Amino acid sequence: MKKIITTILMLAGIFAFGTHVGADGFETWYVNANSGLNCRADPSSSANILTVYPLGSKLEIIGVDDSGKWWQTWDGTVQGWCYSRYFSSTPRTTESVSAASLDGSSGTGKYLGNFRVTGYTSSPAENNGYSVNCYGENLDALVGQIVAADPRVIPLKSKIYIEGIGYREVRDTGVRGNTIDVLTSSDRESNAITGNYNVYLAE
Numbered sequence: 001m002k003k004i005i006t007t008i009l010m011l012a013g014i015f016a017f018g019t020h021v022g023a024d025g026f027e028t029w030y031v032n033a034n035s036g037l038n039c040r041a042d043p044s045s046s047a048n049i050l051t052v053y054p055l056g057s058k059l060e061i062i063g064v065d066d067s068g069k070w071w072q073t074w075d076g077t078v079q080g081w082c083y084s085r086y087f088s089s090t091p092r093t094t095e096s097v098s099a100a101s102l103d104g105s106s107g108t109g110k111y112l113g114n115f116r117v118t119g120y121t122s123s124p125a126e127n128n129g130y131s132v133n134c135y136g137e138n139l140d141a142l143v144g145q146i147v148a149a150d151p152r153v154i155p156l157k158s159k160i161y162i163e164g165i166g167y168r169e170v171r172d173t174g175v176r177g178n179t180i181d182v183l184t185s186s187d188r189e190s191n192a193i194t195g196n197y198n199v200y201l202a203e
Helices: 002-017 187-193
Strands: 027-031 037-040 049-053 058-064 070-074 079-083 098-100 106-108 110-120 146-149 159-162 166-172 179-183 195-201
Touching: 049 079, 049 187, 110 159, 110 187, 146 159, 159 179, 166 179
Parallel strands: 110 179, 146 166
Antiparallel strands: 027 058, 037 049, 037 079, 058 070, 070 079, 098 106, 110 195, 146 179, 159 166, 159 195
16 A cells, blocks of 8 residues: 555656646656667666667656656557656757767767668577677677677768667678667567667767
């Protein structure tokens, strides 16, 4: 009973600062993270990623965990958990990206185009029997940091920003054309991020 009362009070606190309550009574908020917001299966940063919401995504808040830091969200299809600090009560979008790049420098991202994005893991079965990238680096140590791209389209060692996913460095090959393969931690994460994304060069 205490948990139910706490959740009700937390939701009341959220709604007091929101801008819109839908016909179903739930508050709508907007993703405020430039690099996108992970929606997870449970209220934990180690839980599986169900999907990644791009900047400006509109979500309904249908619950709050005991800590008040994780909000249960609903987008009309996916129900999951997102970290509350990455929401704002008004939508924010951007035509170009201006934020810190992987090496800590800053600059405006040059638009490279809309790319087909897929995911791959460090499993040798997905890497011609190896667990290293084209530089011989251990893939397990690079999860969440690198992508594979066609060096004729995006040169190796380029730092890029994938809208809705975040910053990565091109340190692997094996794909062709306007396709980017993101190194992920699991097949589930790979499936969750598969789609078309705007990509920028982090200058």
